[in-house]
Amino acid sequence: MKRILFLIFPMALLLAGCSSNPPALSPQQEAAVQYNQRGGAAFRRGDYQEALAAYQQALAIHQSVENVEGIAAEQMNLAVVHRRLGNPTAAQSALDQILTSSGLNFTSAQKAEAAYRKASFYLEDGNQKDAKSWADKALGYCQGCSTEGRVYNLLARMSASTNPQNTLSLAQRALALNRNVGDKIEEANSLRLIADAVFATGDLKTAQQFYGDALVLDKDAGAAAKIALDLMGLGRSLARQGKRVEAVDYFQRAYSVSEGASDAKAMEEAKVEIKRLAP
Numbered sequence: 001m002k003r004i005l006f007l008i009f010p011m012a013l014l015l016a017g018c019s020s021n022p023p024a025l026s027p028q029q030e031a032a033v034q035y036n037q038r039g040g041a042a043f044r045r046g047d048y049q050e051a052l053a054a055y056q057q058a059l060a061i062h063q064s065v066e067n068v069e070g071i072a073a074e075q076m077n078l079a080v081v082h083r084r085l086g087n088p089t090a091a092q093s094a095l096d097q098i099l100t101s102s103g104l105n106f107t108s109a110q111k112a113e114a115a116y117r118k119a120s121f122y123l124e125d126g127n128q129k130d131a132k133s134w135a136d137k138a139l140g141y142c143q144g145c146s147t148e149g150r151v152y153n154l155l156a157r158m159s160a161s162t163n164p165q166n167t168l169s170l171a172q173r174a175l176a177l178n179r180n181v182g183d184k185i186e187e188a189n190s191l192r193l194i195a196d197a198v199f200a201t202g203d204l205k206t207a208q209q210f211y212g213d214a215l216v217l218d219k220d221a222g223a224a225a226k227i228a229l230d231l232m233g234l235g236r237s238l239a240r241q242g243k244r245v246e247a248v249d250y251f252q253r254a255y256s257v258s259e260g261a262s263d264a265k266a267m268e269e270a271k272v273e274i275k276r277l278a279p
Helices: 011-016 027-044 048-064 068-084 088-099 108-124 128-142 148-158 164-181 184-200 204-221 224-240 244-260 264-277
Strands: none
Touching: 027 048, 027 068, 048 068, 068 088, 068 108, 088 108, 108 128, 108 148, 128 148, 148 164, 148 184, 164 184, 184 204, 184 224, 204 224, 224 244, 224 264, 244 264
16 A cells, blocks of 8 residues: 655745745744744644644735745645545645636646645545546646656556556656655655566566665655555565565564554554464
């Protein structure tokens, strides 16, 4: 099972931009940054109602001064929070504010990000038709923006269960794009997708190599769920090569990582593999 992860946008970084000496913030901007930071902290500790309220406050401030960049960031943050709260309709509506607004000039990159998120949500809900449609729209908006590699990862994920060769081609393209923009998180996702594809074709040693490369990046990012996926992939690659003892070690590591992250489903998957090899 592939886990779809989303970004929470910190407004302090967006407002500062790329300058080493950012301009002083206005009182409204300072207040929006504080609400955004409060929302991010609440989100990380799992208090999604508090995150929702804080992001809504930040959004209101940005709307009061028509700060397009801030509005886009907070609408996307709200979309993620609404999903966590079990309200997919509100999540889609938040993204539609970016995609269908007639009064504000959202950039093509912002629209690409919103379309990518809509595609991700549809895929998460099992609606591959709409997911593919919105992924294609995201690429149409993007045209070289930093979202492009993530979209190709999403497209690769869609074909993973039916067409490993297509998955491999899409993931390789995604890998090049993600490396070009320095997105290490998505680079790891690309590597894992490549590993999954070559594993499906029976190229177990190559799969083992790519799972290992993904693991290095996921450890750097501290992404527990993805670390567990990498370890499971390594275990399965070794098991298929007849290296049962080494495989069990990786499955046990995956179980431990998942236990630390309180991921019961991943723990059960690792336990099944351990029992299969070491009854």
